[in-house]
Amino acid sequence: xxxxxEVPASFDDRSFEQFAAAxxxxxxxxxxxxxxxxxxxxxxxxxxxxxxxGQALAEAKRExxxxxxxxxxxxxxxxxxxxxxTYAAELFELHGKVPKAAAAGPSDVLLDVTPVRATEDxxxxxxxxxxxASRILHGELxxxxxxxxxxxxxxSEACQNIVExxxxxxxxxxxxxTFRRRLGRRVVVIAVSDAGIGFRRSLESxxxxxxxxxxxxGAALEAALIQGVSRFRDPGRGQGLAFIKRFLDxxxxxxxxxxxxARLAIVPPWDEDLPLAEHLPFFPGAQVQITIPAQDAxxx
Amino acid sequence: MIQTIHIGRLxxxxxxxxxxNLVTRPTGAAIRNRIQEALAESDCLTALLDxxxxxxxxxxxxxxxxxxxxxxxxxCAGRYVVLQGLREDQHEAIEHVLTHHxxxxxxxxxxxxxxxxxxxGWVTPDARAAFACVCTQGALTARDVAALLDWMVxxxxxxxxxxxxxxxxxxxxxxxxxxxxx
Numbered sequence: 204x205x206x207x208x209e210v211p212a213s214f215d216d217r218s219f220e221q222f223a224a225a226x227x228x229x230x231x232x233x234x235x236x237x238x239x240x241x242x243x244x245x246x247x248x249x250x251x252x253x254x255x256x257g258q259a260l261a262e263a264k265r266e267x268x269x270x271x272x273x274x275x276x277x278x279x280x281x282x283x284x285x286x287x288x289t290y291a292a293e294l295f296e297l298h299g300k301v302p303k304a305a306a307a308g309p310s311d312v313l314l315d316v317t318p319v320r321a322t323e324d325x326x327x328x329x330x331x332x333x334x335x336a337s338r339i340l341h342g343e344l345x346x347x348x349x350x351x352x353x354x355x356x357x358x359s360e361a362c363q364n365i366v367e368x369x370x371x372x373x374x375x376x377x378x379x380x381t382f383r384r385r386l387g388r389r390v391v392v393i394a395v396s397d398a399g400i401g402f403r404r405s406l407e408s409x410x411x412x413x414x415x416x417x418x419x420x421g422a423a424l425e426a427a428l429i430q431g432v433s434r435f436r437d438p439g440r441g442q443g444l445a446f447i448k449r450f451l452d453x454x455x456x457x458x459x460x461x462x463x464x465a466r467l468a469i470v471p472p473w474d475e476d477l478p479l480a481e482h483l484p485f486f487p488g489a490q491v492q493i494t495i496p497a498q499d500a501x502x503x
Numbered sequence: 504m505i506q507t508i509h510i511g512r513l514x515x516x517x518x519x520x521x522x523x524n525l526v527t528r529p530t531g532a533a534i535r536n537r538i539q540e541a542l543a544e545s546d547c548l549t550a551l552l553d554x555x556x557x558x559x560x561x562x563x564x565x566x567x568x569x570x571x572x573x574x575x576x577x578x579c580a581g582r583y584v585v586l587q588g589l590r591e592d593q594h595e596a597i598e599h600v601l602t603h604h605x606x607x608x609x610x611x612x613x614x615x616x617x618x619x620x621x622x623x624g625w626v627t628p629d630a631r632a633a634f635a636c637v638c639t640q641g642a643l644t645a646r647d648v649a650a651l652l653d654w655m656v657x658x659x660x661x662x663x664x665x666x667x668x669x670x671x672x673x674x675x676x677x678x679x680x681x682x683x684x685x
Contacts, residue, residue, distance in 0.1 A: 322527045329524045329559060352559055352592040359526040359561040367528070439566040442603060446562050446596075 205269070206231055208256075210239040214249030216459060216492050222252060224484035230263035237295065242273040247376035247394035248492045250287045250316055254374050257294030259398035259487040262371060272299030285376060286315035313339055313391065314358075314377035325362045328375055329355050339379045343389055344497040346454060353450050354391075354495070360443030361395045361491055368434065369399025369488060386473050386496055393493040401489055402427050402462040405434050420463035421481040428460060428467055447493065454495050462489040471496075505684065506547035507587070510568075511556020513537045523558040531567025538572060542582055549683050555588030555613055565596040566603075573606045583670050583682050585620065586610040598623045609634075609671055609682055620682060622671065629654075630671075633662035633679075637672055642680045 208225040211218035226235070237253060245253075253270075260268050270291060273279050282288060283304045291297060313335045317328055337351040346354075358377065365373035375395045382390040399405075403423040410426050411418040426432045428448070433440035444458075448469055451458055459468035459476065466480045473496065514525055517533045525531065542550055552569075554560070560568075572584070589597065589610055601607055601624025609620040619638045622631055636648050643651070649659040667674040673682060 322529045323518075325527050326518065326520065326522050326524065326530070329526050329561075330522055333524070333558070349592055355524075355559050356526075356561045356592070356596065359524075359559070360563065363527055363561075363563055439570055439600065439604065442562045442566065442600060446599065 204233040205236050206233040207236045207238050210237060210242045210245075210253065211249075212241050212243045214242060214245040214252070216246065216248045216461075216490075219248065219252055219461070219486075219490075220483060222249075222256075223486040226256070226484070226486075229485045229487060230260065230265055234266045235260060235268035237268060237270045240271050240274045240299075242278055243275060244278065245282070246380070246492075247285070247316075247378045247392055248396070248490065250282065250285060251374045251376055251394050251396035252486075252490060254287070254290055254294060254316065255396045255398045255488055255490070256486075257291065258372070261294060262398060268295050270295035270297050272297060272301055274299075276302075285312050285378070286317070290316060290318065290374070311339075311379045312377075313379060314375065316374055316376045318372055319362045319365045319375050319395075319397075320372040322363075322366055325359055325366065328362055329359050332358055332377060339391055340495070343379065344391060344495065346495070346498055350454065357447045357450050357493060358393055360447060361393060361493065363443065364489070364491070365395065365397045365399070368402075368405045369397040370405075371397060371399040371488075373397025373399065373488070382494070382496065388499075389497040391495045393491075395491040396488065398488040401487070402460070406432065409434050409436070419481070420465035421467065421479055424460055424462055424465055424467035425479070428458070428469070451493065451495070454498065456493065456495040458491065458493050460489060460491050461486065504547040505549045505551060506541070506545045506582075507551045507553050508538055508541050509553050509556060510534065510538075511554075514557070523556060524560075525554075525557050525564045525568070526559060526561045528563045528567050531564035532571075534564075535568050535572050538568070539575065542584075545582070547582065549583040549585060551585050551587045551611075551684065553587045554590075554593055557593065560593045560596050562596050562600060565593075566600040569597050569608060570600045570604050570606060573601075573608065574604065583673070583684075584608065585682055585684050586623070588613045594623060601625060607669060607671060611684060620684065626669075626671070627662065627665070629658060629662040630665050633659060634666055634671060637663075637666075637679050638681050642675075642678045644677050644679070648679070 283302045288301045340346045379391045403420045406423045414422045431441040431445045455471045464483050468476045470476045605625045607624035607626045611620045645659040649656045663679045666672040673680040
């Protein structure tokens with residue numbers, strides 16, 4: 204039996220729930236086919252979700268999943284340009300013609316899909332992003348120059364969460380695009396995803412007792428993002444997410460973290476997302492999305 | 504005597520790469536170990552940790568390099584440690600992690616910048632005022648500081664003793680001196 208997991212036509216953090224639900228109980232017993240033929244667009248969050256699913260299936264020692272590539276040439280080219288297919292080919296049996304990645308030049312992709320496996324990868328990510336971030340953040344989004352460095356700090360801290368807490372590797376991608384539906388402005392989006400143990404298991408041994416019966420994926424996310432706790436007893440830990448929150452507050456940005464069956468967001472005034480959603484379909488690891496919008500003329 | 508420890512050089516030697524970004528905890532811990540080795544081998548009174556070659560300093564690294572250096576059992580091998588050449592965002596990262604631990608350190612500008620040292624991190628408002636007073640006026644007793652700030656002498660003594668205890672001022676007999684950084 205093969206279970207078909209359809210990729211939403213427009214794949215972002217909202218339509219992700221439809222994608223996650225399609226796997227059923229995790230890990231699925233059946234062979235998985237991820238069907239992206241109808242995909243018209245994907246945010247970096249969506250691209251990383253597909254890779255994370257592939258990685259989690261491999262780590263659960265399930266049969267190598269199938270992946271049918273988008274029918275749209277434009278979508279295929281863009282996904283190739285982000286580096287998605289390079290890693291997808293390692294995790295899936297690809298069906299359909301995949302274009303070669305176009306030569307890199309100035310584009311909306313600030314950071315290709317990049318694996319984060321170790322500390323050295325975080326150095327590499329920060330080094331790469333510093334080259335294009337100022338053009339987009341200052342030039343297009345109207346953020347102050349110093350925001351570029353803070354953006355890189357936020358990216359570094361988000362990637363380090365994988366190395367420090369996930370127990371396996373993960374992925375990061377950064378892209379600028381126009382957020383028509385919810386905001387009507389340009390945004391820069393950082394997506395970070397891993398197929399690891401998730402926030403609940405990471406924090407369970409040190410913090411579950413304090414929460415008693417409330418303990419679960421949602422409580423673990425609250426503990427990490429709102430209370431700044433960490434599984435380490437070192438009192439200096441847990442400051443990375445606190446900094447990201449402060450940085451985003453300044454730029455009216457948004458962070459959402461999905462882990463296991465819950466999703467927690469710090470919601471800015473321009474968005475209508477729920478702060479906390481629980482009892483969602485299970486998805487392995489943790490998925491972080493950070494969105495920084497173009498500053499309006501008054502803020503500039 | 505003053506020893507300058509170039510953090511950019513330590514970074515290049517530690518991660519064997521041309522990167523100028525001081526990021527991640529393992530990198531920070533490695534740099535802190537190198538600083539502690541350098542301090543242990545030195546007989547200088549003051550060590551200037553020079554960040555002027557560093558591009559980005561993230562919170563995790565600021566915590567590992569600066570906060571944990573001050574939290575060590577034998578903080579800074581008895582030296583006065585001052586940060587030099589920090590940019591605004593680096594100030595912010597260090598300020599944040601030190602405040603979190605209720606620690607403080609002095610920072611000065613680049614070599615050519617002769618501005619007074621500033622305190623980064625957490626100290627009481629009284630200690631901050633007393634620090635600024637000594638830095639601008641030079642060696643002062645608690646009585647001098649009290650007179651300058653219109654305080655009771657006991658209040659000045661508490662502030663100055665705390666600063667000397669955290670090696671943010673130098674105590675000599677009944678006088679308090681600015682850090683020996685020139």
